[in-house]
Amino acid sequence: MSAVSDPGPGDPLRRLIKLLARLPGIGEKSAMRLALAIVRSNAEYTRALSEAISDVHEHLGLCSVCCDLAAAEVCSICLDARRDPTVICVVAQPQDRMALERAGVFRGRYHVLHGVLDPLAGVGPSELKLSELLARLEGRAGVEEIIVATSPNVEGDATALYVSKLLEPLGIAVTRIASGVAVGGELEYADMTTLHRALEDRRKI
């Protein structure tokens, strides 16, 4: 018998718990905790949250240039003239772009694929924003390097390889972010594949 189907607080709370439990990483217990927190919060907060949720769906679309989530037709990064237009960093998801921005290590432009190649999950090239990337590059010159910053796993590497093959005709340098033992990480606890990669990609000091 689940909290969702249990009698008591009545429909509104049960419905909210049910809906929250559908979010990723939110189990039934978390959904209940969140729902009760929302119930206890002041009206101003719940109104704001309720509005924000409908807002993101209504007002948030994809940037026509980089395919990142944007409130406008073109996102703030693509509009930022100070960003280097000669380098484009290709990421799988918006949160990857956010992570890079948080780190503040990249001053070029981005392109969000919204996924990685994953044949087993039925995700092929057509599911990703690859044609948009191609169009963007064919459109105007000036782009000298494409850095593929997909995660260093099978899907991420396959996607990186695919992108490099796809852009070969354009004669633009396609690079891949380095992977190896995480900075601050313990070699002792690094997994086999990471160590293998770390050795393979070793560089002169």
Next chain:
Amino acid sequence: MSAVSDPGPGDPLRRLIKLLARLPGIGEKSAMRLALAIVRSNAEYTRALSEAISDVHEHLGLCSVCCDLAAAEVCSICLDARRDPTVICVVAQPQDRMALERAGVFRGRYHVLHGVLDPLAGVGPSELKLSELLARLEGRAGVEEIIVATSPNVEGDATALYVSKLLEPLGIAVTRIASGVAVGGELEYADMTTLHRALEDRRKI
């Protein structure tokens, strides 16, 4: 630099992330993950979620009898004639009531205190639904036992003691849920206090 203050996806998403991050147990990363999941979900889901959130605040109040969260003036359990009216289980929070219902081990009525005595946190008797409990018991006869099912910790025990003292004049039996080594739990890993309680409350086989 935080994800919330980072540029990019624009205001709607940032605002949603900020609001979600205010929920208990939701850090910035989780808030971002949830917000992006909401963005990706279909319009029907976001509308439902948005409505459910405003609904709970508008339509959810406290049951006039047991003080549990209820969509109506009286909750479904208090209205359920099959529930034993002679036993009332006093719990701290709605989720405790839900947990007992999930277990399906109690067929009596409930009373939700909405907290436990915690002087350090400034929670005194007046902050709890104790007067409501007293009024409920003085109101009508027929209640033979009050089971205090607050958690077996300092605050929970203090609250249980307070309730028993409070109801002494009414001559109603006040009992406390048993506590000890959890069923299925390993004695080896039980903490000192639990073992102490388990020995103290030992019973004849």
